[in-house]
Amino acid sequence: MNGRPPEADPMLRSFLAERDAPCPSCGYNLRGLTGSFCPECDQALVLRVGLVEPRLAGWVAGLVGLAMGAGFSGLLVIYWLTVIVQRGRAIRTDEFILVTGAGLVVEGLALWAWVRYGAAIRRLPSSARGMLALGCWVLTGANFWVFAFAIR
Numbered sequence: 227m228n229g230r231p232p233e234a235d236p237m238l239r240s241f242l243a244e245r246d247a248p249c250p251s252c253g254y255n256l257r258g259l260t261g262s263f264c265p266e267c268d269q270a271l272v273l274r275v276g277l278v279e280p281r282l283a284g285w286v287a288g289l290v291g292l293a294m295g296a297g298f299s300g301l302l303v304i305y306w307l308t309v310i311v312q313r314g315r316a317i318r319t320d321e322f323i324l325v326t327g328a329g330l331v332v333e334g335l336a337l338w339a340w341v342r343y344g345a346a347i348r349r350l351p352s353s354a355r356g357m358l359a360l361g362c363w364v365l366t367g368a369n370f371w372v373f374a375f376a377i378r
């Protein structure tokens with residue numbers, strides 16, 4: 227029984243009894259399904275309320291901005307560590323690891339908060355969401371700028 231419910235949610239069963247509905251994963255037509263798993267791809271199914279068109283542009287834009295900045299700093303920290311492992315000493319200056327490490331911590335924490343408080347951010351008016359997303363890109367731009375001008 228591997229933890230499966232013995233039968234489908236009655237509302238799911240009722241919904242599929244008279245309707246063609248594709249499995250969201252594999253597209254198999256679930257019409258007439260009596261269980262709660264797709265017979266084709268074996269994934270659990272649930273009946274739920276959905277958005278016609280989720281308004282995620284502002285939140286996704288901020289996520290991309292922060293992920294880009296955290297990834298930039300993170301790769302540079304990995305590069306710095308790789309050089310130490312290969313050559314037995316750091317060939318770059320202390321500023322290099324200070325700037326890239328600080329960039330990784332600041333952008334990483336901002337990214338964590340952006341995901342952690344995503345629901346609250348998506349509840350904000352779209353103008354406020356847009357300003358916050360712009361702030362994410364400004365932070366990443368500042369990260370690039372500090373790196374470009376502090377590291378010679």
Ligand SMILES: [Zn+2]
Binds near residue numbers: 254267268
């Ligand atoms: Zn399926």
